Amino acid sequence: MFTGIVEALGVVKKLEKDRSNLHIFIESPISDQLKIDQSVSHNGICLTVVGVEGDVHQVTAIDETLQKTNLSGLKEGESVNLERCTPANGRFDGHIVQGHVDQTATCIEKTAQNGSWLFTFQYDPSTHNITVEKGSITVNGISLTVVNSQADRFSVAIIPYTIEHTNLQDVEVGSVVNLEFDIIGKYVARLLVQRN
The missing domain is CATH 2.40.30.20 (Elongation Factor Tu (Ef-tu); domain 3)
Known part of the structure; x- marks a missing residue:
């Protein structure tokens, strides 16, 4: 769960098409703190971190996600809003956000x-x-x-x-x-x- 309070701006460093999937590599101030399998909101979309290398992390968007969100139009160099999941003992500064784009x-x-x-x-x-x-x-x-x-x-x-x-x-x-x-x-x- 998220609260809609953006933690950091990431920059798209690389995009790799893999059949109907899109691998997205993002450089950000929080990337080196992320762990594989962690859920992170990217422009409001909950995506799983599948790789971390230094200050760049990787996520994969499947076809369903690409069809229903603006990730299909993503370009290298664009900014992405990032938010890690809300910790159980953290402040609830925004509102209940699931990371499921409607x-x-x-x-x-x-x-x-x-x-x-x-x-x-x-x-x-x-x-x-x-x-x-x-x-x-x-x-x-x-x-x-x-x-x-x-x-x-x-x-x-x-x-x-x-x-x-x-x-x-x-x-x-x-x-x-x-x-x-x-x-x-x-x-x-x-x-x-x-x-x-």
């Missing part, structure tokens, strides 16, 4: 607001995922608060610290991001669908 969204607006930024993301509502005003959403593994919740889009207000320490700094209009909707909201949405 779907992707596209940035349709990015507006500077005198020291902060407002991002608007649009997603396919046919999956019945929902946001609520002032509720939680995970964007590329970052725990954020929803503003302007609508049926197929929402906005998030971003402070300078978050821009500086996550890959939101690279997100522009047209960028595709990973979304994990709030787990409580997902259960409520499922119950409502079953009732209809």
